[in-house]
Amino acid sequence: MTQQTTKAKRVEGTGQAPGFVSDYLLYLLAAASDAASAQFHTKVRKAGLRVPEWRVLACLADTDGAMITQLARRALAEQSRLTRIIGQMEDRGLLIRRSDPADGRRVRVYLTDAGRALTAELVPQAQKHEAALMEMLQGNVGAQLKPALKSLLAVLEAQEDWQG
Amino acid sequence: MTQQTTKAKRVEGTGQAPGFVSDYLLYLLAAASDAASAQFHTKVRKAGLRVPEWRVLACLADTDGAMITQLARRALAEQSRLTRIIGQMEDRGLLIRRSDPADGRRVRVYLTDAGRALTAELVPQAQKHEAALMEMLQGNVGAQLKPALKSLLAVLEAQEDWQG
């Protein structure tokens, strides 16, 4: 059937052999995330941003004036890294930092006009890309994926709250 | 059809405000992957491994004697990084490298007994962890998640073959 004779012809794609890995949930999640993001992240880089920077912009589009710590969680980056990234973005004039008058430890981050403009360009691109992806998935899969991921996230966040 | 007068429900934990990000597929994938992996990756580190190292072991458990490039794809790491990681793992005696007699450019990687022992310890832990996760998901969600991710991956890999 799929016999390929002596020279074991190169397998396609990841060269996925059946086995533990290719059915392992954590692998599927990481691989799907990686692969799905790859294309869009290319556009992000062409816009002169690194991935976490784009994430920061997207988060600020949702909640301008967020704190560093919040941004770190939402952008899936560590706090010390986020601090530096914010610093660089500030230098580039994409955002500004202002300490919260109500609590001096907090630093709130706001988009500048330049930052807002860039965001206004990228978010629609992201949405378009997402729509294209969703369209490629067979009907029910497309419909199930996001809710399933949200459930998973909900379960995991609930766990965090108890365990630590 | 898929239109859902976006009434986005508030989410806990991340302090997720409804908005673009929390319903964005690429975010959901990355966040779910991150959160789901976090717990197990803690165990991995306690076993003295970094995440990509664990991934290499898992891949080798499936296909001992894989090439560096294959391992890089499967372990979701870049080739030059993988090369160095393999080097370190070899130094630690977890695996050995042998150049392929049929094609001298290729380097095939094999588990040592020590590597195999460690793998034999971790893979079952991973499976147990996965099972626990799956059990926490509501019936149909648990059943849908993996197939949905596999479809997504299949679609994305098909695309790569044309475009990239």
Added chain:
DNA sequence: ACAAACAATATGATTTTTCATATAGTTTCG
């Protein structure tokens, strides 16, 4: 058989990331 084109891995140099901890501001409570 040979030169170009290609493929797999390695490596130097630079940039990022991480880890631990410093610094600064705030709350708790005796």
Added chain:
DNA sequence: CGAAACTATATGAAAAATCATATTGTTTGT
């Protein structure tokens, strides 16, 4: 009030990742 205990952000030093390219081996076309 004032001393812990805490919380938010920053930062130095070390580890790791990335990029471009070198090196080595193989295939192809003439």
